[in-house]
Every structure is written in structure tokens, then in C-alpha cells.
Amino acid sequence: MLVGRKGGVVVSMPRAVRADLEQVFRSAYPRVVAVAARVLGSRSEAEDVAQEVFLTFGRSAVPAAEALGWLSVAAAHTALNHLRSGRRRAAREAAVRDGATSVPDVADAVVTLDERRRVRAALARLPRKQAVALVLRHSGLSYAEVAAALDLSPGSVGTTVRRAEIALREELNRHAPSE
Amino acid sequence: MRHPNDGTLRRLLDEPAGVADADRAHVADCERCKxxxxxxxxxxxxxxxxxxxxxxxxxxxxxxxxxxAPATRVRPSRPARRWRLRSPVVAAIGVAVVLAGASAAAAGDWLEIFRTERIAPVTAPEADLIKMPELDEFGELTPIEPVEIRQVADAAAAAQATGLTVPQVTDLPKGVSGQPTYHVGARASALFTYSAERAEQTARAKGHTLPPPPPGLDGSQFRLTAGPGLAAMWSEGRPTPGLVVVRAVTPTAYSTGVPFGTARDYLLSLPILPANVAAQLKNFSAEGTTLPLFMSVEHMKSTATDVGGVPATLLTSRDRTMAAVLWLNGNVVTAVAGPLSGDEVLAVARGLGAR
Incomplete structure (x- = not known):
């Protein structure tokens, strides 16, 4: 809802679902889930994010040629947003951890889970552009694709990714569990 | 030679072909770069x-x-279009409020001739709504406090900027996620001076002739105010917001010494107002407390409902792609809108904290 001419309230009607949705979905869905999974560390949550992103895409007028880049960035942002509101997930993981203490066999799984939690927390603390560039690059997007998606020059993608990797290492070290 | 920067080194790992030959050669021979x-x-x-x-x-x-998913069930494709709610500000600063204003005002003082106590839909075919004149076709509209919307950091800043309680959405509808952005606008006001000459020009351009205006209307002034207001918008990763919650102080109109009943009857009788719109406005113009909400009969449907026991108006688009619910609490209007179903906007409205 926007304030329109002379202060009136103007509401945009959503567009009808685009005709190429299925075609784009079938080719881009694995990539979109993979991007979200790198952020969230969970397939089911990544699938939820992918659904959300394709719902939005379905009503958008994004040109088909730019669809993959647009979807990848939207998946990274949406997943990072989910991290911010991730208290429920943290609670769920804690519940799994508590349950696991009585089952020594899954001790490894608990370690993995804790490691994942620390990675998600570190990602959530990175500057948004760095986090998105990092996730997109590690999801297999080329420098040119990351540059186009984030409106960066290809030359600065390397710098942004490098800074993100340093920041991720520092964040993980800072919050490393004390042995 | 200058050492290549960290970004270039990083790219060398992934896409060596994207790095200049000179940089590659330098790195091969430079201990520091290696x-x-x-x-x-x-x-x-x-x-x-x-x-x-x-x-x-x-x-x-x-x-x-x-x-x-409900949102993607295939619907016949049609071009994007926009519908306008000619309120609250347009209507307030528009013909409607002036027309709906009831009491006459004494000379010399600003007297309140309109305040919003009720919102009522005025439905008409879209073709008629497009024909509805804007206020500046009847005179001079001068902004005193212009409409200025700006984004603020968070809900607390929105509350501080407007003095309004910020509605808290506890459960977002399916498909809407993330944090909202907050936008605020200070009180807006404008001065409208009726001009018989301008009205005459407008009428002539539309092929009509106006009857002579009643004495005193030419040059008479109205002051119209609305706001402050705030909006929370959930639009992450979307071309249009997925959910909007708006709260604002409703419009008020003041007049200096116009025999208002006469003016209103005159304006409502003008041939440039669509007859069906004029007839609906006449129905509640006597009260001076009903804000008309213009909507096209082809695209929108309105239903009376309630939010937390307060009477509310639910607007739904006939193609079920858009819904909004509005209700008044004192002189504050709250609206929840989005590309959602009527049930979804009602669920958000009824679940609002700080209602």
C-alpha cells in the first residue's frame, strides 16, 4: 500500500501467477533449496524457504533470463531472515541435544548439531552483503553471477567473499566451545 | 609491481581464468602473495x-x-492494475469530506465541520470513480503540512514519531515472513479555497454548465488535516508487500464561515459528480462524521464485520487476490491489508497486540 497522488492510498493488485513458473521451478528448485540449506543447515527448512521464494517469484515480473540469480539472492536473504527469527529452531535443537545426552550413540550427532548452530549464529552476525556473497559463491554461482545478483563489480566479488570467509573464521573462533 | 589484492587472490582459487595474466605471474613468484x-x-x-x-x-x-498452494492456483492471466481507495487523505482533502461535512461555521473562526467517526463504503462502477473530480478542480489546494512519508528504524521509533501505539502482529499469514519495515508520516494538512471560476472551467471542459454558486461559496476556505500515521510493511524479497498494517489519525475538516449546508447541496447537485455517487454521499452527508471509502463495484466487495468487538469493514477483491480490513477506535483508523484472503487479514487484525 503506497501513498499515491495527492496523498491517496493506492493499493497494487498482485499479478496473476506467471506462465513460466513451472518451467523455472523445475530447473531452479535444486539450486534454490541448496542456497537456503547452506544458510539453515536443514533440508526441511530450506524447502520451506524455497516455497516462499517461488511463491513471490510466481507473482513477479522478473525477466526469465534473470530468474536464477534473482531466486538465489531471494533464497539467501529469506534464509538469513529465518536465522534471525530462529529462536524456535534453537529451542528445537536444544531439545534434541537434551534428549541425546541419555543416548551415547548419538554423541557425534550432537557435536555436529552444535557445530551447525555455531555456523548459523556466525552467519547471522556477518554483514548481510558478505553473508549473501559467501553463500552464493559456495552454492556454485560464478563470480559474474554473484556480481550481477548483488550489483557488485566482478572484481569486488573476490574481496567481499574473502572478507566474509575471514569474518566467518573469526566469528567461529570467538564463539568456539571451550575445551 | 603492486601485489594483487585479497580479492584477486581469492578469485585465483576459484576462477584463475578471470585473473589477469600479469597478476597470475606475479603471484607465482612472490612469497608474500603465495x-x-x-x-x-x-x-x-x-x-x-x-x-x-x-x-x-x-x-x-x-x-x-x-x-x-492457495496463492499459486492458476488464475486467468490479466494485466496488472491498481485500485485506489480515495481515502483517507484524498477523500479528506477531496470533495467527499467537504460534501460530507455537516454543520455551518461561524465567520472568523476555524470550526470543525467534519470528523471521522465512521467509515462507509461508497460503491460505484470504476468508470464513474475515474470521473470523480479531484478537489483542485474546484479551487486552489495549498499544502500547509505536506504528506511526507519516511522510513524509521523500528516500532519504537514509529511510536515516538507519531504518538500512536504500534500494532504488534503475533502470527504472520502463511507465505509472509521476516521483519517489517516501519514508515511514518507526520500530520498532513492543506488549505482549500473554493473558486467559482475554476469550478466553471472544470465543468466546461466536461461539457457541463454550472448553476451560479450560492452567495459566499466563492473564495471560502476549508482546512483539512489527517495523520500522523504509521505503517508496518512486510515486503522481504517481494515486488509488492505481502502484508501492510497501517494506523493513522483520521481526517478532520474545518471551515471559516461558510453556510455549509448550502454549499454541500450545491456541490452535490453538480452534473460533474456521477449521480449514483452523489446519491450515496447525500445519504450520510447530514452527519458530518462518515468518511466515504470509494471502491469500484466491479473489483471490490465490502462486508461489515468486527475486530475485537469494534465494527469493521472488510474489503475483498472479487478475484480473491487482495483483502483489507479497516476499523476505527476513537479518531484512529487501523487497516490490515495484503494480497491475502479476507480470513487471513481478519486473523491478523483480530490477533494484533496493542489493538
């Missing part, structure tokens, strides 16, 4: 391991889920 490259490689490998999540996807199941 150490930098090794450090970049360690960090890249660590990040890759940290982010790696094995995922196998079922595209068919994913498509099945998406294609049966």
Missing part, C-alpha cells in the same frame, strides 16, 4: 566445510506443494 593465497585457501576450505549441507531434493514433490 602465503596470502594459502591463507585464502585455508579459509575458503573451512567456510566450504562449515556451510556444506548435503541435500537431495524431490523436484516433483516440491512442485506439487507449490502448485497446490
Amino acid at each position: 602465503a596470502g593465497l594459502a591463507a585464502a585457501q585455508r579459509d575458503a576450505a573451512a567456510a566450504s566445510a562449515a556451510l556444506d549441507t548435503e541435500v537431495t531434493v524431490d523436484v516433483d514433490a516440491g512442485w506439487q506443494r507449490l502448485s497446490t
Whole structure:
């Protein structure tokens, strides 16, 4: 809802679902889930994010040629947003951890889970552009694709990714569990 | 030669072909750059391991889920269009409020001739609504406090800027996620001076002749105010917001010494107002407390409902792609709107904290 001419309230009607949705979905869905999974560390949550992103895409007028880049960035942002509101997930993981203490066999799984939690927390603390560039690059997007998606020059993608990797290492070290 | 920067070293790991030959040659012979490259490689490998999540996807199941989601059920394609609620400010600063204003005002003082106590839909075919004149076709409209909307950091800043309680959405509708952005506008006001000459020009341009205006109307002034107001918008990753919650102080109109009943009857009788709109406005113009909400009968439907026991108006688009619910609490109007179903906007409205 926007304030329109002379202060009136103007509401945009959503567009009808685009005709190429299925075609784009079938080719881009694995990539979109993979991007979200790198952020969230969970397939089911990544699938939820992918659904959300394709719902939005379905009503958008994004040109088909730019669809993959647009979807990848939207998946990274949406997943990072989910991290911010991730208290429920943290609670769920804690519940799994508590349950696991009585089952020594899954001790490894608990370690993995804790490691994942620390990675998600570190990602959530990175500057948004760095986090998105990092996730997109590690999801297999080329420098040119990351540059186009984030409106960066290809030359600065390397710098942004490098800074993100340093920041991720520092964040993980800072919050490393004390042995 | 200058050492290549960290970004270039990083790219050398992934896309050596994207790095200039001179840089590649330099790195091969430079101990410092080789150490930098090794450090970049360690960090890249660590990040890759940290982010790696094995995922196998079922595209068919994913498509099945998406294609049966309510929002993507196939609808006939049609060009995007916009509908306008000519309120609150347009209507307030528009003909409608002036027309709906009831009491006459004494000379010399600003007297309140209109305040919003009720919102009522005025439905008409879209073609008629397009024909509705804007106020500046009847005179001079001068902004005193112009409409200025700006984004603020958070709900607390929105509350502080407007003095309004910010509604808290507890459960977002399916498909809407993330944090809202907050936008505020200070009180807006404008001065309208009726001009018989301008009105005459407007009428002539539309092929009509106006009867002579009643004495005193030419040059008489109205002051119209609305706001402050705030909006919370959920639009992450979307071309249009997925949910909007708006709260604002409702419009008020003041007049200096116009025999208002006469003026209103005159304006409502003008041939340039669509007859069906004029007839609906006449129905509640005597009260001076009803804000008309113009909507096209082809696209929108209004239903009386309630939010927390307060009477509310639910607007839904006939193609079920858009819904809004509005209600008044004192002189404050709250609206919840979005590309959602009527039930969804009602659920958000009824679940609002600080209602």
C-alpha cells in the first residue's frame, strides 16, 4: 500500500501467477533449496524457504533470463531472515541435544548439531552483503553471477567473499566451545 | 609491481581464468602473495566445510506443494492494475469530506465541520470513480503540512514519531515472513479555497454548465488535516508487500464561515459528480462524521464485520487476490491489508497486540 497522488492510498493488485513458473521451478528448485540449506543447515527448512521464494517469484515480473540469480539472492536473504527469527529452531535443537545426552550413540550427532548452530549464529552476525556473497559463491554461482545478483563489480566479488570467509573464521573462533 | 589484492587472490582459487595474466605471474613468484593465497585457501576450505549441507531434493514433490498452494492456483492471466481507495487523505482533502461535512461555521473562526467517526463504503462502477473530480478542480489546494512519508528504524521509533501505539502482529499469514519495515508520516494538512471560476472551467471542459454558486461559496476556505500515521510493511524479497498494517489519525475538516449546508447541496447537485455517487454521499452527508471509502463495484466487495468487538469493514477483491480490513477506535483508523484472503487479514487484525 503506497501513498499515491495527492496523498491517496493506492493499493497494487498482485499479478496473476506467471506462465513460466513451472518451467523455472523445475530447473531452479535444486539450486534454490541448496542456497537456503547452506544458510539453515536443514533440508526441511530450506524447502520451506524455497516455497516462499517461488511463491513471490510466481507473482513477479522478473525477466526469465534473470530468474536464477534473482531466486538465489531471494533464497539467501529469506534464509538469513529465518536465522534471525530462529529462536524456535534453537529451542528445537536444544531439545534434541537434551534428549541425546541419555543416548551415547548419538554423541557425534550432537557435536555436529552444535557445530551447525555455531555456523548459523556466525552467519547471522556477518554483514548481510558478505553473508549473501559467501553463500552464493559456495552454492556454485560464478563470480559474474554473484556480481550481477548483488550489483557488485566482478572484481569486488573476490574481496567481499574473502572478507566474509575471514569474518566467518573469526566469528567461529570467538564463539568456539571451550575445551 | 603492486601485489594483487585479497580479492584477486581469492578469485585465483576459484576462477584463475578471470585473473589477469600479469597478476597470475606475479603471484607465482612472490612469497608474500603465495602465503596470502594459502591463507585464502585455508579459509575458503573451512567456510566450504562449515556451510556444506548435503541435500537431495524431490523436484516433483516440491512442485506439487507449490502448485497446490492457495496463492499459486492458476488464475486467468490479466494485466496488472491498481485500485485506489480515495481515502483517507484524498477523500479528506477531496470533495467527499467537504460534501460530507455537516454543520455551518461561524465567520472568523476555524470550526470543525467534519470528523471521522465512521467509515462507509461508497460503491460505484470504476468508470464513474475515474470521473470523480479531484478537489483542485474546484479551487486552489495549498499544502500547509505536506504528506511526507519516511522510513524509521523500528516500532519504537514509529511510536515516538507519531504518538500512536504500534500494532504488534503475533502470527504472520502463511507465505509472509521476516521483519517489517516501519514508515511514518507526520500530520498532513492543506488549505482549500473554493473558486467559482475554476469550478466553471472544470465543468466546461466536461461539457457541463454550472448553476451560479450560492452567495459566499466563492473564495471560502476549508482546512483539512489527517495523520500522523504509521505503517508496518512486510515486503522481504517481494515486488509488492505481502502484508501492510497501517494506523493513522483520521481526517478532520474545518471551515471559516461558510453556510455549509448550502454549499454541500450545491456541490452535490453538480452534473460533474456521477449521480449514483452523489446519491450515496447525500445519504450520510447530514452527519458530518462518515468518511466515504470509494471502491469500484466491479473489483471490490465490502462486508461489515468486527475486530475485537469494534465494527469493521472488510474489503475483498472479487478475484480473491487482495483483502483489507479497516476499523476505527476513537479518531484512529487501523487497516490490515495484503494480497491475502479476507480470513487471513481478519486473523491478523483480530490477533494484533496493542489493538
